[in-house]
Amino acid sequence: AQSVTQPDIHITVSEGASLELRCNYSYGATPYLFWYVQSPGQGLQLLLKYFSGDTLVQGIKGFEAEFKRSQSSFNLRKPSVHWSDAAEYFCAVGGDNNNDMRFGAGTRLTVKP
């Protein structure tokens, strides 16, 4: 069965610093991988997704993620964090159908001024 692990429950970075959020997955076939962001009191918004092809995926709000099959990882990165990036971030892995999607427990990002 597929599963997703986000090792960091909470991360604090200074505004302007770089960010990397970790995601490791377990899946029996070629995975479809997603990163979502949840701002306080809001629903989840898709940041980016990987299906195939180029392993470096660009998303919205200046985020990118890199799929590394050998490490079963799909880490999210941003070169310079803004205060508005403070939110909770979820990694998800899916299969052929949307009802197969499994979410990680989330990483809460705090941005220091």
Added chain:
Amino acid sequence: NAGVTQTPKFQVLKTGQSMTLQCAQDMNHEYMSWYRQDPGMGLRLIHYSVGAGITDQGEVPNGYNVSRSTTEDFPLRLLSAAPSQTSVYFCASTYRMTARRETQYFGPGTRLLVL
């Protein structure tokens, strides 16, 4: 488009009470689903629907009922609330269940507290 809407935003229930969480979308999406979000556990699928009149169970269906009489609406019913159902509930929709390349849109959530 309003996207995915959910009501109420917050609800307090007593153990044993029943209630319905409402979800609606105006994007003509065939696939709709309900998730619950609990601390440290991410989102877990409760029930889903691939179209009007068709529903199926997800990962954690016990204690919940759903129906899909129209394409737009997908209500979630708690027949006898239990404290273990205290959670944040999200409704989501997308074009089709197999449209994994399509974006899945989430509602703003309903925060439920069962005392």
